[in-house]
Amino acid sequence: MSEPLLEISGLHTSFDTYDGKVGAVDGVELTVEAGKTLCVVGESGCGKSVTARSILRLVEKPGSIDSGTVTWHGGEEPFDVLSLDDKDPRLQKLRGDDIGMIFQEPAASLLPLRSIGAQLIEALRIHTGMDKKAARARAVELLGLVGIPDAERRVDAYPFQLSGGMCQRAMIAIALCAEPALLIADEPTTALDVTTQARILDLIRDLQARNHMAVMFITHDLGVVAEMADEVAVMYLGRVVERASVEEVFADPKHPYTKALLRSVPVLGRDRGRDLPTIPGTVPNPLHRPKGCSFHPRCTEAIAGRCDLDEPPEVVFDGGRTAQCVLYDDQSEGDRA
Amino acid sequence: MTATPETEPLLDIQDLHVRFPVRRNLLGRTTVENHAVSGVDLALRSGETLGLVGESGCGKTTLGRTIVGAQEATSGSIRYDGNDLTRLKNREKGRYRRQIRMVFQDPFSSLNPRMTLRQVIGDPLVAMGEAKGSELEDRVAEMMRRVGLSPDYMDRYPHAFSGGQRQRVNIARALIVDPKLVIADEPVSALDVSVRAQILNLLRELQDEYGLTYLFISHDLSVVENIADRVAVMYFGKIVELADTAELYEKPAHPYTEALMSAVPVPDPSLRDRGGRILLADELPDPSNPPAGCAFAGRCRYAEPGRCDTGTVDLEGGVRCVRSEELDLRGIELTES
Numbered sequence: 001m002s003e004p005l006l007e008i009s010g011l012h013t014s015f016d017t018y019d020g021k022v023g024a025v026d027g028v029e030l031t032v033e034a035g036k037t038l039c040v041v042g043e044s045g046c047g048k049s050v051t052a053r054s055i056l057r058l059v060e061k062p063g064s065i066d067s068g069t070v071t072w073h074g075g076e077e078p079f080d081v082l083s084l085d086d087k088d089p090r091l092q093k094l095r096g097d098d099i100g101m102i103f104q105e106p107a108a109s110l111l112p113l114r115s116i117g118a119q120l121i122e123a124l125r126i127h128t129g130m131d132k133k134a135a136r137a138r139a140v141e142l143l144g145l146v147g148i149p150d151a152e153r154r155v156d157a158y159p160f161q162l163s164g165g166m167c168q169r170a171m172i173a174i175a176l177c178a179e180p181a182l183l184i185a186d187e188p189t190t191a192l193d194v195t196t197q198a199r200i201l202d203l204i205r206d207l208q209a210r211n212h213m214a215v216m217f218i219t220h221d222l223g224v225v226a227e228m229a230d231e232v233a234v235m236y237l238g239r240v241v242e243r244a245s246v247e248e249v250f251a252d253p254k255h256p257y258t259k260a261l262l263r264s265v266p267v268l269g270r271d272r273g274r275d276l277p278t279i280p281g282t283v284p285n286p287l288h289r290p291k292g293c294s295f296h297p298r299c300t301e302a303i304a305g306r307c308d309l310d311e312p313p314e315v316v317f318d319g320g321r322t323a324q325c326v327l328y329d330d331q332s333e334g335d336r337a
Numbered sequence: 338m339t340a341t342p343e344t345e346p347l348l349d350i351q352d353l354h355v356r357f358p359v360r361r362n363l364l365g366r367t368t369v370e371n372h373a374v375s376g377v378d379l380a381l382r383s384g385e386t387l388g389l390v391g392e393s394g395c396g397k398t399t400l401g402r403t404i405v406g407a408q409e410a411t412s413g414s415i416r417y418d419g420n421d422l423t424r425l426k427n428r429e430k431g432r433y434r435r436q437i438r439m440v441f442q443d444p445f446s447s448l449n450p451r452m453t454l455r456q457v458i459g460d461p462l463v464a465m466g467e468a469k470g471s472e473l474e475d476r477v478a479e480m481m482r483r484v485g486l487s488p489d490y491m492d493r494y495p496h497a498f499s500g501g502q503r504q505r506v507n508i509a510r511a512l513i514v515d516p517k518l519v520i521a522d523e524p525v526s527a528l529d530v531s532v533r534a535q536i537l538n539l540l541r542e543l544q545d546e547y548g549l550t551y552l553f554i555s556h557d558l559s560v561v562e563n564i565a566d567r568v569a570v571m572y573f574g575k576i577v578e579l580a581d582t583a584e585l586y587e588k589p590a591h592p593y594t595e596a597l598m599s600a601v602p603v604p605d606p607s608l609r610d611r612g613g614r615i616l617l618a619d620e621l622p623d624p625s626n627p628p629a630g631c632a633f634a635g636r637c638r639y640a641e642p643g644r645c646d647t648g649t650v651d652l653e654g655g656v657r658c659v660r661s662e663e664l665d666l667r668g669i670e671l672t673e674s
Contacts, residue, residue, distance in 0.1 A: 197600065223602030227602045267603070269586070272586075282529075
């Protein structure tokens with residue numbers, strides 16, 4: 001294993017609602033290694049976006065980060081982001097300088113009344129201290145780098161004048177302008193066409209190779225995971241239920257949820273015209289988290305009297321991959337720390 | 338279950354055009370128009386599922402909306418049951434409204450939040466004066482059971498249900514008046530991956546049971562491959578390729594189909610560096626000023642100046658490309674399930 005860049009441990013983030021406190025993130029453990037890509041996979045409501053936002057402390061009321069640590073190793077000394085004072089300069093530096101973030105809806109994350117150039121120039125001036133003229137020249141260069149044709153002219157375009165893919169590239173340019181050590185990409189291609197998606201994925205990979213940047217890529221698309229990931233974390237209802245290398249996850253998934261997910265998604269050239277294996281039921285409301293293993297009501301391998309009562313153990317396999325499931329409890333007893 | 342070509346098509350679209358006014362002059366006359374659908378010929382066979390794929394903005398949704406009568410056609414004809422739907426008087430339209438139904442993409446915005454499931458699902462029957470009182474209730478209950486919802490939920494409101502359940506409500510509402518043709522516009526795109534398979538299987542089951550014909554609109558090529566008997570590829574308001582699913586996916590005849598297929602990420606990390614992905618420039622032609630010749634020529638890597646950018650290119654033998662005979666295009670590879 002190479003050196004960790006970001007370590008999340010025991011993270012709990014919840015939201016106060018009229019119906020009670022919803023534990024969106026319920027004890028997440030994750031590590032992003034320097035220069036590598038971690039894909040976080042899961043369905044809506046599994047807490048993947050909230051986890052990403054918690055890293056930069058962008059959780060707004062009624063949400064709150066209740067406990068856990070987010071250790072940043074990218075500075076001179078490692079420090080816990082969650083225990084920093086709001087005004088701590090290290091927090092400011094983290095947001096945008098050390099960590100860049102892109103979101104799913106580019107049109108919603110760009111200001112509609114300012115040109116993309118103005119927004120990019122502002123980010124450049126804040127993070128790199130360039131003067132206006134240098135920042136503008138750099139902005140044109142960056143827009144060209146992310147594949148916006150005719151950047152010289154497009155720098156003065158407003159978001160509504162650009163297509164979704166173009167806006168997403170502008171977002172990427174803004175996120176990357178300070179050459180961050182980590183890029184957090186939250187479903188950056190979900191709203192885009194496959195052809196545009198292919199170009200954005202290529203772009204992120206290129207930039208990563210050039211800058212030795214780490215990427216935390218949040219998605220529900222297993223195809224994208226296979227294309228992008230070094231490591232994969234599968235989340236379900238606020239927890240990481242399986243973590244392994246991308247080859248391990250696809251060749252030999254351990255957690256029943258991962259297995260079911262891989263089977264139920266139609267794959268080109270594999271599932272023509274046939275009934276797909278399904279996962280019964282739907283993702284439960286986190287307000288009514290099932291007792292024991294959260295997945296047991298939908299799990300075909302659940303053991304009555306165990307999975308519906310006890311919290312699943314975190315099983316560590318040879319090579320370091322993990323799964324939260326009783327099925328592997330005994331066989332790896334010797335390996336467990 | 339593909340019908341033989343000799344049978345009379347259920348729905349026959351000929352040279353359909355839909356244009357949207359963009360700008361008018363002082364006298365209110367349209368001076369600039371966007372061509373959303375420009376000359377579509379498409380026939381749906383009874384009992385088949387025809388997939389309609391293409392990037393956002395290609396006109397596939399407009400085509401679907403025009404068939405159900407939610408959008409007026411500028412010219413051309415849609416023949417159904419001996420009548421041209423585009424020329425019907427409002428009074429006559431009612432008859433067809435029950436035979437051609439639509440299922441929308443977003444299960445969250447397409448259901449009235451102030452109506453109970455009983456009202457939402459039963460509304461088409463009430464509106465057509467078909468049933469009331471206990472008969473209405475019986476039919477709603479029966480339909481709910483058919484789509485996998487418990488009739489006990491009849492008096493609850495949509496907000497209490499998950500995306501998958503709401504899509505079942507949408508399907509029930511579409512099918513309760515016993516239609517022949519269902520236009521499904523991205524019916525699973527907004528759903529969690531673990532419930533997509535359930536809805537796809539349900540649509541297949543209902544098709545067999547009620548002898549339905551589907552026009553299945555989607556940008557997701559894996560989903561379309563799973564459910565469709567034939568597939569039409571739409572680009573810039575025109576059908577550029579139409580073929581049986583197996584043929585289209587394994588031996589695409591239009592360069593655009595090939596490029597679309599190559600852009601789909603495959604959930605197998607061992608194929609990551611296989612190459613062969615065709616990257617398309619994302620510059621689409623201006624819809625208010627369509628180019629001469631093939632609309633795809635500007636992005637096509639096989640385009641030949643002087644041949645592809647002049648005159649008109651017709652849909653011949655299911656493909657709209659002057660060079661298709663001489664090209665050896667690559668399709669998808671089949672994988673073991």
